[in-house]
Amino acid sequence: AQSVTQLDSQVPVFEEAPVELRCNYSSSVSVYLFWYVQYPNQGLQLLLKYLSGSTLVKGINGFEAEFNKSQTSFHLRKPSVHISDTAEYFCAVRGGGGFKTIFGAGTRLFVKA
């Protein structure tokens, strides 16, 4: 079975500052890892994914994440945030070959002017 822990429920940050949203996972099998973003009153949208290969993955809107197998982490980073990045961010894990995507509890990113 897989599980996901997002270490911060809320992250307030000033505009143009860097941000890191932390995610740890556990799994007994190889996994696929994802970050999704949810804006108010909308569905979830894929930011980026790690399936295999390079451990540094780049996504939309200037976000990137690094897969660290030894630390079982998949932290999301952005060097300079905008007000429009204010949203809920979900880290997710899926076992290879399965249909179940397990979501973390979410991190609310609040960007202040």
Added chain:
Amino acid sequence: DTEVTQTPKHLVMGMTNKKSLKCEQHMGHRAMYWYKQKAKKPPELMFVYSYEKLSINESVPSRFSPECPNSSLLNLHLHALQPEDSALYLCASSQRDNVLTFGAGSRLTVL
């Protein structure tokens, strides 16, 4: 077309009503999902259809009844719901890369 379309966007129903939520995708995805999301919580998986056959039912109460009429459509039939069933219901689809494409959701209120 890279969208998942859900209707209606909002639904208010009484506990004795029968209603349906609809979901449509034209990306050729062969797996379709229903998720339930309560406020300030992550999505919780309810059902998965793979090649139009029910693959996963996460012990969902029988007052929720899924249906997959064809590879593009997914319905969720609702009957005798409880107020605690009020939530955002999200439809998603996926292909082999395992990435979920979500619709905007149907916000359900049960009175």
